[in-house]
Amino acid sequence: MKNFWSYKKEYQSLRKNILKSIDRTLKSENLFFGNELKKFEKEFNRLNKSKFGLAVGSGTEALYIALKTFNIGFGDEVITVSNSAIPTVSAINSTGAKASFVDINENYLMNPEKIIKKINKRTKAIIPVHLYGHACDMNKICSIAKKYNLRVIEDCAQAQGALYKGKFVGSFGDAGCFSFYPTKILGAYGDGGFITVKSKKICEKMKRIRFYGAEQNNKNNKYIGKYYSNEPGINSRIDEVQLSILNIKIKKVKTNIKKRLKIANFYNNELRNTSLKLPAVKKNNKHVFHLYTVYHKKRDAIIKKLKKKKIKLNIYYPYPIHQMKGYKKNFNSFKDKLPVTEKLSKGIFSLPLYPEIEKRDLIKIIKNLKKTLNTL
Numbered sequence: 001m002k003n004f005w006s007y008k009k010e011y012q013s014l015r016k017n018i019l020k021s022i023d024r025t026l027k028s029e030n031l032f033f034g035n036e037l038k039k040f041e042k043e044f045n046r047l048n049k050s051k052f053g054l055a056v057g058s059g060t061e062a063l064y065i066a067l068k069t070f071n072i073g074f075g076d077e078v079i080t081v082s083n084s085a086i087p088t089v090s091a092i093n094s095t096g097a098k099a100s101f102v103d104i105n106e107n108y109l110m111n112p113e114k115i116i117k118k119i120n121k122r123t124k125a126i127i128p129v130h131l132y133g134h135a136c137d138m139n140k141i142c143s144i145a146k147k148y149n150l151r152v153i154e155d156c157a158q159a160q161g162a163l164y165k166g167k168f169v170g171s172f173g174d175a176g177c178f179s180f181y182p183t184k185i186l187g188a189y190g191d192g193g194f195i196t197v198k199s200k201k202i203c204e205k206m207k208r209i210r211f212y213g214a215e216q217n218n219k220n221n222k223y224i225g226k227y228y229s230n231e232p233g234i235n236s237r238i239d240e241v242q243l244s245i246l247n248i249k250i251k252k253v254k255t256n257i258k259k260r261l262k263i264a265n266f267y268n269n270e271l272r273n274t275s276l277k278l279p280a281v282k283k284n285n286k287h288v289f290h291l292y293t294v295y296h297k298k299r300d301a302i303i304k305k306l307k308k309k310k311i312k313l314n315i316y317y318p319y320p321i322h323q324m325k326g327y328k329k330n331f332n333s334f335k336d337k338l339p340v341t342e343k344l345s346k347g348i349f350s351l352p353l354y355p356e357i358e359k360r361d362l363i364k365i366i367k368n369l370k371k372t373l374n375t376l
């Protein structure tokens with residue numbers, strides 16, 4: 001197994017259907033804003049029990065559009081975590097706002113106890129990140145946001161289908177932002193994203209921002225329609241061909257999550273009595289295991305040894321964002337330290353986990369990992 005992740009087997013099983021629907025879509029001569037979009041938005045909302053929502057070009061753009069919708073920009077600060085994927089922060093910075101980082105708990109998620117200290121008159125929103133597929137403590141985060149009149153934009157890029165106290169992530173805040181990057185719970189064969197919201201009016205505004213600030217379907221006025229912008233926007237279209245693939249793959253989401261949980265369980269059982277710190281699932285939560293992340297002080301030695309056995313282990317993420325050259329200037333307080341974030345970044349690594357992974361590969365990973373741990 002030379003790869004950490006592969007879609008080869010999945011594609012083999014869906015190939016006929018996918019090729020048929022790409023062909024149908026191309027023959028329809030409708031490349032954007034057609035039936036595939038309508039069908040997908042309806043189905044994604046149904047699956048995630050969301051009232052309204054829109055498909056966009058990527059998860060990064062989903063976050064950007066959500067921030068712009070709530071008029072967040074220059075001079076504003078957005079509270080988030082530094083152990084996330086870079087795009088959480090690049091989306092904030094693209095609006096002109098600055099990220100203000102709070103530390104995480106030992107479970108890799110935003111520590112709500114650290115939020116209040118970071119709030120000042122420039123603070124406009126909180127972006128909790130449901131990292132690896134595990135939901136943040138949304139009750140505490142939302143009650144702080146309510147008290148200080150802040151928006152909550154959930155970064156659900158890694159956590160589609162995850163539950164917090166029985167409710168889907170993306171349904172707690174003002175907006176839930178999802179990614180269809182190929183490795184995600186629902187992955188496209190290209191880029192894509194989604195925003196779930198509670199209000200039709202907000203959804204309509206987001207749809208305008210997705211399309212240069214213009215109305216897509218202004219049937220009332222044939223002049224002020226497509227070519228008239230009501231507000232500044234971007235291009236965050238997702239094309240019908242990609243959506244026709246997503247419309248096939250979305251049917252597999254529930255089964256794929258079940259398969260992920262089964263693999264995570266297998267890892268849990270096999271690695272229970274080792275020196276690894278295994279992922280802990282909080283009570284009343286459903287973790288969807290986009291990533292199976294463990295911690296060990298001797299991480300680098302483990303990765304090196306397994307590489308020799310042709311087993312690839314990845315780190316999500318090796319560098320906290322506040323320590324990256326490109327984003328340091330946007331960290332609102334250089335003097336602040338994020339001790340838990342910094343400590344965990346030095347020992348975390350993830351084991352291969354995707355629905356189609358072969359049992360024999362899992363056995364090979366476990367065998368070599370245990371052997372390596374015994375020699376450390």
Ligand SMILES: Cc1ncc(COP(=O)(O)O)c(C=O)c1O
Nearest residue numbers: 058059060085087088157179181
């Ligand atoms: C936590 C997190 N936020 C945001 C994103 C951005 O999504 P995309 O790659 O679709 O722009 C990703 C995915 O890479 C992610 O993992």
